[in-house]
Amino acid sequence: AQSVTQPDxxxxxxxxxxxxxxxxxxxxxxxxxxWYVQSPGxxxxxxxxxxxxxxxxxxxxxxxxxxxxxxxxxxxxxxxVHWSDAAEYFCAVGPLSGGYNKLIFGAGxxxxxxx
Amino acid sequence: xxxxxxTPKFQVLKTGQSMTLQCAQDMNHEYMSWYRQDxxxxxxLIHYSVGAGITDQGEVPNxxxxxxxxxxxxxxxxxxxxxxQTSVYFCASSVGLAGYNEQFFGPGTRLTVL
Numbered sequence: 001a002q003s004v005t006q007p008d009x010x011x012x013x014x015x016x017x018x019x020x021x022x023x024x025x026x027x028x029x030x031x032x033x034x035w036y037v038q039s040p041g042x043x044x045x046x047x048x049x050x051x052x053x054x055x056x057x058x059x060x061x062x063x064x065x066x067x068x069x070x071x072x073x074x075x076x077x078x079x080x081v082h083w084s085d086a087a088e089y090f091c092a093v094g095p096l097s098g099g100y101n102k103l104i105f106g107a108g109x110x111x112x113x114x115x
Numbered sequence: 116x117x118x119x120x121x122t123p124k125f126q127v128l129k130t131g132q133s134m135t136l137q138c139a140q141d142m143n144h145e146y147m148s149w150y151r152q153d154x155x156x157x158x159x160l161i162h163y164s165v166g167a168g169i170t171d172q173g174e175v176p177n178x179x180x181x182x183x184x185x186x187x188x189x190x191x192x193x194x195x196x197x198x199x200q201t202s203v204y205f206c207a208s209s210v211g212l213a214g215y216n217e218q219f220f221g222p223g224t225r226l227t228v229l
Contacts, residue, residue, distance in 0.1 A: 032214045043220035051215050090157060094214030100165055101146050101209050101216050105157035
């Protein structure tokens with residue numbers, strides 16, 4: 001069955017520190033890959049997406065993610081975290097072909113930022 | 116553009132009551148969907164629509180009905196609310212049907228069923 005795993009439920013970092021959020025997927029083929037962010041009380045906003053090509057993708061707010069086919073991973077990174085990055089982050093996969101835009105989400109990682 | 120709007124923002128129901136969660140988008144998007152968000156489970160797809168008059172079930176459709184009479188609107192109906200339907204509900208839309216299209220999410224409706 002298709003699934004997305006985010007191993008870390010909560011992560012706390014200090015402001016200015018680097019960040020890596022992990023995401024692993026189980027899928028029949030390389031799917032479309034997404035990272036969304038949800039600020040408190042808000043809907044989800046797309047940070048970045050991977051379809052093909054360069055395995056390092058850049059997104060908004062200084063985030064980047066690296067696709068590693070051999071590890072079925074799509075980890076999200078940021079070199080220096082700001083207090084405003086405190087939010088919940090969701091990794092999601094979408095069907096590569098033969099299916100509509102039905103996303104499968106991971107359980108999410110809640111990020112806290114210490115001043 | 117207002118994007119994706121949802122009403123109400125909060126709702127409390129008693130078991131057995133019915134209600135409709137409203138969702139509208141002004142971006143002329145073909146694809147619309149409903150997700151529920153529960154702690155530790157991420158978002159799960161309830162129903163989706165690929166155009167006016169066309170709907171289908173997602174991962175967790177039981178207890179929910181949808182219809183899509185116009186491109187803009189995609190209401191979600193709870194016919195007989197149960198405590199297990201306590202959740203945050205998100206509506207989303209995308210311009211195209213394929214999996215690579217970015218989905219735009221509404222602000223959510225927090226529903227409590229007593």
